[in-house]
Amino acid sequence: MSTKIKETVQALLIEGKIKGFLGLREANGNIMPHLFCDPKELDSLSLGDWKKSGDTRYPLNQMMIQLAIAYPNETFAILVRGCDERGLRELFKWKQLAEDKVILIGIGCPDELARACECEKPFPDSLLEGPQGTRVENEKVASIDKMGLEERFTFWEAEFNRCIKCLGCRNICPMCFCNECTLEEANLIDTGAVPPANPTFHLVRAIHMVGRCIDCGLCEEACPADIPLRTLYKKVGEIISKEFGYKTGFSVDEKSPFNIIEVK
Amino acid sequence: MTFLKKLLEFSGLHPDRVRTRWVSSAEAVEFVHEVSEFVEDIKKLGPNPLKAKAKEAA
Amino acid sequence: MEFKTVLSFCPYCGCGCGLLLEVLDGKIVGTLPSKTSPVNQGKLCVKGWNVHEFVISPNRLIKPMVRKNDTLENSSWDEALHLSATRLKEIKEKYGPDSIGVLTSAKCTNEENYLLQKFTRAAIGTNNIDHCARL
Numbered sequence: 001m002s003t004k005i006k007e008t009v010q011a012l013l014i015e016g017k018i019k020g021f022l023g024l025r026e027a028n029g030n031i032m033p034h035l036f037c038d039p040k041e042l043d044s045l046s047l048g049d050w051k052k053s054g055d056t057r058y059p060l061n062q063m064m065i066q067l068a069i070a071y072p073n074e075t076f077a078i079l080v081r082g083c084d085e086r087g088l089r090e091l092f093k094w095k096q097l098a099e100d101k102v103i104l105i106g107i108g109c110p111d112e113l114a115r116a117c118e119c120e121k122p123f124p125d126s127l128l129e130g131p132q133g134t135r136v137e138n139e140k141v142a143s144i145d146k147m148g149l150e151e152r153f154t155f156w157e158a159e160f161n162r163c164i165k166c167l168g169c170r171n172i173c174p175m176c177f178c179n180e181c182t183l184e185e186a187n188l189i190d191t192g193a194v195p196p197a198n199p200t201f202h203l204v205r206a207i208h209m210v211g212r213c214i215d216c217g218l219c220e221e222a223c224p225a226d227i228p229l230r231t232l233y234k235k236v237g238e239i240i241s242k243e244f245g246y247k248t249g250f251s252v253d254e255k256s257p258f259n260i261i262e263v264k
Numbered sequence: 265m266t267f268l269k270k271l272l273e274f275s276g277l278h279p280d281r282v283r284t285r286w287v288s289s290a291e292a293v294e295f296v297h298e299v300s301e302f303v304e305d306i307k308k309l310g311p312n313p314l315k316a317k318a319k320e321a322a
Numbered sequence: 323m324e325f326k327t328v329l330s331f332c333p334y335c336g337c338g339c340g341l342l343l344e345v346l347d348g349k350i351v352g353t354l355p356s357k358t359s360p361v362n363q364g365k366l367c368v369k370g371w372n373v374h375e376f377v378i379s380p381n382r383l384i385k386p387m388v389r390k391n392d393t394l395e396n397s398s399w400d401e402a403l404h405l406s407a408t409r410l411k412e413i414k415e416k417y418g419p420d421s422i423g424v425l426t427s428a429k430c431t432n433e434e435n436y437l438l439q440k441f442t443r444a445a446i447g448t449n450n451i452d453h454c455a456r457l
Contacts, residue, residue: 027329030356035323152274153276153313157317198317222365239270244267
């Protein structure tokens, strides 16, 4: 399945157009992120399908930022799904990455994965391989919208109570690049208490996801307490879309209504 | 505020528990009026579920 | 130029969560949970997420130190080892082997911990050995 991607990347490397390809590698039954600098390494290329499609997705965008900081003048290629492309578009606008230094190698997500993610757009525009899937309806948010106020409160209170403040959601988020994080600010969030302030802690994170969350679902996958974080952040995206007409990651130049920073 | 109210509503907290009003420091009467009115409106909404939770924990 | 992830395991509690150390040009720059590890299935606790910190911490001791006149001073391996051996022998003779206790660490390798318990039980002659992960 990965022949087209492998060939494209191989050509880019041989022609010297990129210094490396940030993708996934399979080794000894494990799948992990890897920067392929030598075309010979591409034999171990993986697309992140271990037991199920897309079950070993990692925040490659986050690693790309680290690479760009270390090697700002080099060009790299990166493996992207629909969500990753949304993330990159935002990171370019937030000036965390340079558009001309990142080449997108896109794969589309199969129906099974798109449905599990309830994805708005399960394929990147820079599509090389894989299906151009269809938009999936949002059931999880709708089911909470149907609840009354009191029922919602009880629901979320119970979910947030299991939080162990591992900060995995923040750590794995490909859009969290702040050097100083509000969640680690002792004056705002009490230390030494688990669960952290219910629901303040999670609502604070949700607010910070405005204009940033690209609905990749890595947060929910990283939560050891199985808190439906993705549903919460999907609602955030829905509110911003309805009230401000902004859909995170869909526009190349339109900035989030909460991003007013101009860097000269 | 629009966003915050909708987020609170999704989390099970009544959006009218949060309000923004601009009052100048020279408008003491208006300030008193705004706060008193807000207190009355909140009382009508009933006790905040978070307060009940805190009492339970204590 | 090299940016790879290396599969390793959390040294803290007994769970043994699989994690990936992000290594950029030979330096550890971060940690990611391993999604293919059956133990943790792509999740980590706060300690696992920060495993890389102690490896590159500026607080890490890199030279032996000896306490002289109530202050810790930089020393040499010879001096530090000689002092430890001499004093431990003296204490063992005067107060008996059970007067000595050894505290080791989850951040040591299994091999280092094996040596330490051998040293405690066979060389010193006491069972007084423990380790932070037992808590």
